[in-house]
Amino acid sequence: MNNDELRVKGARHHNLKNINVNIPKNKIIVISGLSGSGKSTLAFDTIYAEGQRRYVESLSSYARQFLEMMDKPDVDSIDGLSPAISIQQKTTSKNPRSTVGTTTEIYDYLRLLFARIGIPYCTKCGRKISSQSIESITDSVIKDFGQKKVLVLAPLVQRKKGTYEKLFEQMKKDGYSRARVNGEIIILDDEFPKLDRQKWHNIEIVVDRIVASKSDKSRIFEAIQTALKAAKGSVLVASEKDEKIFSQNNACPHCGITVGELEPRTFSFNSPFGMCNQCNGLGVKMEFDADLVIPDKTKSILNGAIVPWSGRFSSFRRQELRAVGKKYGFNLMTPINQIKSKHIKIILHGSEDLMKFSYESKNSESFWEYTDAFEGVLNNLQRKFMETDSEAKREWLKQFMRDTPCLTCHGKKLKPEALAVKVNSKHIMEVCELSIDSSYEFFNKLELNETEQFIARDILKEINSILYAGVLSGGFAFVLQIYAQKNITPAPAAIIFSLEGVFATIAAWYLLNQILDIHNLLGCFFILCGVLLSQLLPLIKKRYS
Ligand SMILES: [Zn+2]
Numbered sequence: 001m002n003n004d005e006l007r008v009k010g011a012r013h014h015n016l017k018n019i020n021v022n023i024p025k026n027k028i029i030v031i032s033g034l035s036g037s038g039k040s041t042l043a044f045d046t047i048y049a050e051g052q053r054r055y056v057e058s059l060s061s062y063a064r065q066f067l068e069m070m071d072k073p074d075v076d077s078i079d080g081l082s083p084a085i086s087i088q089q090k091t092t093s094k095n096p097r098s099t100v101g102t103t104t105e106i107y108d109y110l111r112l113l114f115a116r117i118g119i120p121y122c123t124k125c126g127r128k129i130s131s132q133s134i135e136s137i138t139d140s141v142i143k144d145f146g147q148k149k150v151l152v153l154a155p156l157v158q159r160k161k162g163t164y165e166k167l168f169e170q171m172k173k174d175g176y177s178r179a180r181v182n183g184e185i186i187i188l189d190d191e192f193p194k195l196d197r198q199k200w201h202n203i204e205i206v207v208d209r210i211v212a213s214k215s216d217k218s219r220i221f222e223a224i225q226t227a228l229k230a231a232k233g234s235v236l237v238a239s240e241k242d243e244k245i246f247s248q249n250n251a252c253p254h255c256g257i258t259v260g261e262l263e264p265r266t267f268s269f270n271s272p273f274g275m276c277n278q279c280n281g282l283g284v285k286m287e288f289d290a291d292l293v294i295p296d297k298t299k300s301i302l303n304g305a306i307v308p309w310s311g312r313f314s315s316f317r318r319q320e321l322r323a324v325g326k327k328y329g330f331n332l333m334t335p336i337n338q339i340k341s342k343h344i345k346i347i348l349h350g351s352e353d354l355m356k357f358s359y360e361s362k363n364s365e366s367f368w369e370y371t372d373a374f375e376g377v378l379n380n381l382q383r384k385f386m387e388t389d390s391e392a393k394r395e396w397l398k399q400f401m402r403d404t405p406c407l408t409c410h411g412k413k414l415k416p417e418a419l420a421v422k423v424n425s426k427h428i429m430e431v432c433e434l435s436i437d438s439s440y441e442f443f444n445k446l447e448l449n450e451t452e453q454f455i456a457r458d459i460l461k462e463i464n465s466i467l468y469a470g471v472l473s474g475g476f477a478f479v480l481q482i483y484a485q486k487n488i489t490p491a492p493a494a495i496i497f498s499l500e501g502v503f504a505t506i507a508a509w510y511l512l513n514q515i516l517d518i519h520n521l522l523g524c525f526f527i528l529c530g531v532l533l534s535q536l537l538p539l540i541k542k543r544y545s
Pocket residue numbers: 122123124125126127252253254255256257
C-alpha cells in the first residue's frame with residue numbers, strides 16, 4: 001500500500017459510475033470535465049464528505065451534538081484520508097471584506113469556544129461572574145422563597161429532544177423516586193413516561209420538597225448539595241408560582257444574577273436559549289412606518305392619504321376616523337400637512353379617551369354602534385400583521401414597514417446574557433465583526449492560561465484552518481506572508497476548491513498562480529475542480545513542471 005495516495009474505490013454517489021481513483025498526496029490535483037460530469041460529486045460529496053464525516057466522528061459526543069454530519073457518500077472505500085483534512089471553499093461567496101461571522105462554520109466553532117472558555121460578566125453590575133458556593137445558594141433560596149414551599153430539583157434535561165428512557169432508568173437506579181417531566185411530577189416506578197422523540201423536554205430529579213425557612217437550613221443545604229451533584233453544578237428551585245436556577249459556577253455574588261452553564265446554544269441566535277427576546281434573533285424589528293403609511297401629505301384622508309386604509313374596504317375605517325375627527329376637531333377633507341400634529345399623533349397612535357363609533361354599510365343593510373377608544377392606524381396595522389393567517393396579506397402589509405435596529409440587542413441578535421460573555425474582552429458578535437485579517441490576529445494572540453489552552457486547542461485549530469481557507473480566496477499574498485513570517489503550524493492538510501460560476505475564469509487563473517506558490521511553500525494537498533479548469537491545464541502543467 002502506498003501511503004502517499006488517497007484511494008477512492010467504487011464511488012457511486014449521484015451520477016458517478018463506480019469510479020476507482022488514486023490521488024497522489026502533496027500534488028495539486030485538478031478535476032475537470034463538463035458541467036454535470038460529476039466533478040463536485042467526487043471532490044465534495046464523496047472525498048470532502050467522508051473527510052468531514054470522519055472528522056466529526058473523531059470528536060467527543062459533546063462537540064458532535066451541534067456539528068452537522070454530512071451524509072455518508074456512496075462509495076466502497078476511501079483510504080489514506082485522515083479525519084481532519086478537508087476544507088470546503090467556494091470562491092464565489094467570499095471576498096476580502098467579508099467578516100468572520102459570514103462564515104457559518106466559524107460561528108459554530110466560536111460558539112463552542114465561548115461556551116468553553118468565555119468569561120461571563122453580570123448584565124446588571126458588570127462584575128465578573130464566578131462560582132457561587134452551596135452556602136450562598138442556600139442563603140439566596142431562603143431569601144428569595146422565604147417561607148414558601150419549594151421543590152429542590154436537579155435539572156438534567158433542559159429543552160432537548162429525545163425519549164430519555166435510559167435516563168429514567170438511571171434515576172431510579174440512583175434511588176430517586178420522583179421526577180418532574182415538562183412541569184409535571186411523576187413517580188419513578190416501572191412505567192416511565194413515553195416522550196415524543198421530536199419534541200423538546202425538560203426533565204428534573206425531585207430531590208426534596210421543603211419549606212424555604214431558616215429553621216430548615218441544613219436540610220435545604222443538603223438538598224441543594226445533592227441536586228448540584230446530580231445536575232453537574234446546577235440546581236432548580238421551584239415554588240408554586242416561580243422558579244429560579246442557581247449555578248455553582250456562574251452567578252454574580254452581588255446581584256445574584258445567574259448565567260447558568262455556558263453551552264454552545266447559549267450563543268445561538270436561532271435557539272430560544274440564545275436569541276434576543278425582542279427581535280427573535282433577527283437583530284432588526286419590522287415596524288410600520290408613518291411615512292410609508294402616509295406617503296403623500298398633501299392628500300386628505302378622504303382622498304386616500306392613509307394608503308393601507310384606502311381602497312375597497314375603507315368605508316368602515318372612514319366612518320371610524322370621522323368619529324375621531326368629530327371628537328377632537330379635525331376634518332377628513334383637510335390635507336394631512338394641515339392637520340395639527342397632536343391630531344396626527346392620535347390618528348397614528350390612537351387615543352385613550354372613549355368615544356362612540358357607529359357604522360352603516362353602503363346599502364344600509366347593517367348598522368351598529370359601539371363605544372371604545374380609537375386604536376390608531378399604526379397599532380391597527382401591527383395587530384393585523386400579527387393576527388392574519390394570510391401570507392399574502394402579510395406580504396402586502398410589509399410594504400408599509402421598515403426594518404429598525406432592535407433596541408434591546410442593537411442588532412447583535414443575542415440575549416444580553418450571551419453578549420456579556422467575553423473572550424479576551426470581546427463578545428462573540430464583536431469577534432464576528434472582525435475582518436478576516438484582524439480576526440487572524442485576534443485568534444493567534446489570545447492570551448490563555450494552561451487549562452484554557454488545553455480546552456481551546458482543537459477548536460482554535462479548526463477556526464484557524466477555516467480562516468486560512470477564507471483568506472485564501474481573498475488574499476493569498478497575505479496568507480503567504482503569514483506563513484512565511486510566522487512559520488505557522490499546522491497548515492491545513494488539504495484544501496479543496498470549487499471554481500464554479502461567473503468568477504471561474506478570472507478567479508481560476510488568479511488563484512492558480514497563488515495556489516502554486518502556496519503549494520510550493522507548504523507542500524500540502526490541493527484538489528481543484530471546475531468546468532473551466534480544462535482550459536487552464538496546459539498552463540498548470542507548464543507552471544508546475
Ligand atoms: Zn452583578
